[in-house]
Amino acid sequence: MNMIQVIAIAFFIYLGSIGSIVGNTIGWYALGRPLVAAFIVGLIMGDVQTAMIIGIPLQIMYMGNVTPGGAVAWDLSYATYIGTAGALVFGKNMDATQLIGLAVVFAGIGGLVGQIMWNVSYALNLPLNRIADKYARQGDTRKMYIPNVVYGQLIGFACRFIPAVILLSSMTAVSSQGDFASMIPGWVTTMLGTFGGMMAALGMGIILSFLLKKKWQICIFLLGFVMVTYLSLNTMAVAVIATLLAVVYYVFQMGQKEEEKA
């Protein structure tokens, strides 16, 4: 990675973090998602195709990471951007499974930094309340944006951008030391490949906990599962069928409700 690429990726890490200047809807919920992150890293590094190979399994793995206020909150963008960039930088000449394994490891490292920086910014934001109090007491409506956007963003930007630049440049420096694909022992890449494949179960399991409201609904999940294993449909085909069935189900329920009323 050259310096421009490092800065560009670090900037997107900031934009995709919780409460960045573009708002959580565009930032954390869109730019921060692994699928989108891989696309952007791919564009910056000039290899969208490989980046997407990494982005799809990363997205599945981190599917459950959705609430910025919850107990497991941390800057997902750190994990996703660093994971993809790390795999692209270190994974030259590796096959897809090994690339994914490598991405998982780098995402883990990035995620750890993200978790620390989120807690730091969360603490540093506290004194801003006093500034807001002061302007509020003066009744100065035109200054209310200062503690929230100006100072809030200075802290947010410093906490995300600077560590990201340091992390990404040290990764670049290390990667120039040699060809890592040949240096890593075979059993490590085998294990990383196995780990990457199994980690997809984490995202899916957490999503299931959001979607399963009643016990019998496990059958819907299993139906989707066997549509792939027995009927050999791809996920796109299942998504189309699922959408059509959901519309039918919606209309059916509405009809039942009308009957109840009548």
Add this chain to the structure above:
Amino acid sequence: MSKKLSKKTLNKAFWNWFFWNGCSQQAESMLGMGFGQSMAPVIEELYDTKEEKAEALERHITLFNTEAQVGSVCNGIVCGMEEANANGQCTPEVISSVKVALIGPTSAIGDSLWVATIIPILLTICLSIAQGASASLSWTGALLYLVVYPVLTCLLSRRLFYFGYKSGLEGMSKFMTTGKMDILTNSMNFLGLLVVGALSASFVACSIPFQIVKDVFDVETGETLADQVIFNADTMLDGIFPKLIPLLLVLGVYYLYAKKKWSPMKLMGVILVLAAVLTAIGYLTGYYV
């Protein structure tokens, strides 16, 4: 003459909230400062004296938290109430208590319906597109999500804001009791579960690296065939139920996360250990060379 908020001020209040609700999130007032910034143009328009403005601002930078995208309905409701207050039809105490009362239900709807249902479903659809498309076009799925999610959310969030302003607290509670919400959630859940099932089958990979390889003596031809696979754990398990192990893994994670309240970090560690054990078995039995 009664005071009325202009469209321009309301828009300002909405956009302030939409973009900057989480800018200064912290443990003391959560999204309080963001809420205060959203209310600032409203207060500026409604109140004349410095003292009135100060009083109004102070009640809006206190603790406030919600799922901000769906929570814009709170901002709408509070805008309506501030307007009523400026016309002497409401009191600051009522505004503050309504605000606190709104935290619970709007967070619950926002988190469960929008964040935990719509996002995963939209992502799974975009993932299917990314995976189904040829390798050189798989970025279309990512781009689709990047465009569709923010636009969809912005439209919804804006609509909810104006809904809150126009119909107030009564309008919201009326809507919530119609039951339409449940039907929509049920249908969304159905769609999500089916796609998550398909994604699990396509992406979760886990095989048992164990097989027995032996030289076999063929009776008919009288030749010895070298290195024949007599037993392969995956082939056997797939014969019973294809992808049984990945399925059990997903259900296992679900059980430990939802029922046993394990943290994602702990689960990740367990998966890493399992992967290491499986790799070790593979090498010990000569599956990997």
